[in-house]
Amino acid sequence: MNFKALFFSSIAAISMTAFFVSPCTSALAESSVIVNCDFDDKELGKWATFGGGGIALDTSSANSGDTSLKVTGRKETYQGPALNCDDLFNPGDTYDFNGWVYHEGDSVKTVSWTVKYVDNFGNESFAQIASGDVEPGVWTELSSSLAISEDAVSSLIYFECSDANIDFCIDDITISGNAAVPKQEKTVEYLDEYNMDFENDTEQWSSRGEMRVVHTDEYSQSGTHSIYATNRTNTWNGPTTMISDKIIRNESYYYSAYVMYNGSEYGDSHVFRMELQYSVDGAVTYNLIADKNVKKGKWTEIDGYYTVPEGAENISLYIQTDNIEEDAELTADDLMSYYVDNVTIAKAGLVKKNNNIRLAVIIGCTAAALAVLTVVGMLVFKRCKKNSEALELVSIDAMTRAFNRNAYEKKAAELESDTEKLKTMYFALCDVNFLKYINDNYGHDKGDAAIIRCAEMLTKIIGKSGSIYRTGGDEFVCMSRKPIKDEILRNAEAEKKIDKGYPFAVACGFAVYDSELYPTFSKIVSECDKEMYAHKQKIKSENKEFSRQ
Numbered sequence: 001m002n003f004k005a006l007f008f009s010s011i012a013a014i015s016m017t018a019f020f021v022s023p024c025t026s027a028l029a030e031s032s033v034i035v036n037c038d039f040d041d042k043e044l045g046k047w048a049t050f051g052g053g054g055i056a057l058d059t060s061s062a063n064s065g066d067t068s069l070k071v072t073g074r075k076e077t078y079q080g081p082a083l084n085c086d087d088l089f090n091p092g093d094t095y096d097f098n099g100w101v102y103h104e105g106d107s108v109k110t111v112s113w114t115v116k117y118v119d120n121f122g123n124e125s126f127a128q129i130a131s132g133d134v135e136p137g138v139w140t141e142l143s144s145s146l147a148i149s150e151d152a153v154s155s156l157i158y159f160e161c162s163d164a165n166i167d168f169c170i171d172d173i174t175i176s177g178n179a180a181v182p183k184q185e186k187t188v189e190y191l192d193e194y195n196m197d198f199e200n201d202t203e204q205w206s207s208r209g210e211m212r213v214v215h216t217d218e219y220s221q222s223g224t225h226s227i228y229a230t231n232r233t234n235t236w237n238g239p240t241t242m243i244s245d246k247i248i249r250n251e252s253y254y255y256s257a258y259v260m261y262n263g264s265e266y267g268d269s270h271v272f273r274m275e276l277q278y279s280v281d282g283a284v285t286y287n288l289i290a291d292k293n294v295k296k297g298k299w300t301e302i303d304g305y306y307t308v309p310e311g312a313e314n315i316s317l318y319i320q321t322d323n324i325e326e327d328a329e330l331t332a333d334d335l336m337s338y339y340v341d342n343v344t345i346a347k348a349g350l351v352k353k354n355n356n357i358r359l360a361v362i363i364g365c366t367a368a369a370l371a372v373l374t375v376v377g378m379l380v381f382k383r384c385k386k387n388s389e390a391l392e393l394v395s396i397d398a399m400t401r402a403f404n405r406n407a408y409e410k411k412a413a414e415l416e417s418d419t420e421k422l423k424t425m426y427f428a429l430c431d432v433n434f435l436k437y438i439n440d441n442y443g444h445d446k447g448d449a450a451i452i453r454c455a456e457m458l459t460k461i462i463g464k465s466g467s468i469y470r471t472g473g474d475e476f477v478c479m480s481r482k483p484i485k486d487e488i489l490r491n492a493e494a495e496k497k498i499d500k501g502y503p504f505a506v507a508c509g510f511a512v513y514d515s516e517l518y519p520t521f522s523k524i525v526s527e528c529d530k531e532m533y534a535h536k537q538k539i540k541s542e543n544k545e546f547s548r549q
Helices: 348-372 374-393 405-416 435-442 444-465 485-496 521-542
Strands: 032-037 047-050 054-058 068-072 080-084 094-103 109-118 124-134 140-147 154-161 168-177 193-196 206-208 212-216 226-230 238-242 252-260 269-280 283-295 300-307 313-321 338-347 426-432 466-470 475-480 506-512
Touching: 047 054, 047 154, 068 080, 080 168, 094 109, 094 124, 094 154, 109 140, 124 140, 154 168, 206 212, 206 313, 226 238, 252 269, 252 283, 252 313, 252 348, 269 300, 283 300, 300 405, 313 338, 338 348, 405 466, 405 521, 426 444, 426 485, 426 521, 435 444, 444 466, 444 475, 444 485, 485 506, 506 521
Parallel strands: none
Antiparallel strands: 032 168, 047 080, 054 068, 068 168, 080 154, 094 140, 094 168, 109 124, 109 154, 193 338, 206 238, 212 226, 226 338, 238 313, 252 300, 252 338, 269 283, 269 313, 426 475, 426 506, 466 475
16 A cells, blocks of 8 residues: 555644644754754654554664664655654745764665655655665765755654664764744634535645545535545555644544445445544554445445544544455456545534524424324324434444444543543454455455344343444444453354355454543543454455455
8 A cells, every 4th residue: 555645634734833842843943953862862753654563662773873763664765754844844944954874774774864844835845965875784974955846834854764674773864954833823723514516626625645636516415516436455555634724623523425436337336435644642543434335326425423632743534445355366346436526514503503492393393283283193102212213313223233333432532531430341443354345256245244243243242231332334332330351252253153155254352441540431442442453454364365355
């Protein structure tokens, strides 16, 4: 997967409100050293990872002093340590760069120092600062001068190595030149609702990775125009827009978008995903808002609620097709072109208020009808009962009869603020394995059957002791007042052995409240997710014939 394009619009836009005055960076007078990092103070400062892997201070080798910065766990050549420079550089100015690099590989490796720019339109470009062949066990200097692009509104420097399988270190990083002119603080006015109908232009939606986003009048959900995502090279490619200045952190928002695709080369239905990408403390996360199976030739709404945490930066909303197993062969369906129209972002409270107004109107009409139609009281009673059932269904997933994501978000907010309830509950995350394989080889009906089968198994186990929530296409969250780990694992193993015409397995993760390790609901769910992922990889390794989802 080309994550060099994927790191895209997110980490490069990390915002800081002043020059670095962290332990490894300082902003002095003009024509001075504006970055000076030797890591001997045992602080990472604002250094983060670019694209993946991890960074840590290392005392086993240093160019000077006793500490350097080491990058580990790399899977792609471009991955390495990165430093955001938004408030360091003046566009158009020239800066002097100097740094030292080191590795303990088995041969000479090429290490490069690169700067990434983002312009006003969200377009990305890269320029090499310096590059050199580095002998094993020898600290090697990289040094050069570079003029910062006139169009840059955001910039990021990072180191990369030609061998994705080795760890490497950096030390004594200095950048000299004119200190950046302080940027005026921007006052953000958050609206209650944003509506994007693309009637006049793309409304600052751009390409996520190597693809194109086109403003078109060929199809539209309403009006005359939409945006068209085409020339995609990966499943994660899709239209994206930055929304950091549109939403308030720690407040629930409702997201909605209409999607449509057509073309004889594509299947009759395909799963689409609406997601948020953001970074917290330099770590980038990808978060599903909602996914939906879209029928070819039919505009379909994808919608859901999500609360972005405090401290989140570089928040982008994007729409893509369903993910597939890494390294799996991409098909025409995986890279299909599609249309997006009528995107809405609204405060959840506003949506609920509007729903309450509608409900009040319904109740008012019902009351008037009761006053006038006393003779048909039984009929009115039945209708009220039907309305009550309809309101209940707002929180129920139609396919599995489990609670849906809307209900889960509400419950999650409740538990996040009530530690006492957490102490008496048991939690599990469960995910159906091989769903993509089932859909591709046995049809979507079997895929739906596998999801329903999982839901029914969990419902039978949880019973009246708790609740089950379908939070994604094939993912469920279980909450119970009784221990559930052993029973879920035992039933999942038994169910796997029952042949219903397709492979079936459920990956599971479990956690309970712990005042030191898992003191909040979000930390409990994170631990469940981590354990579930490990279980999922174990199942895949034991069933490689079904490894493509």
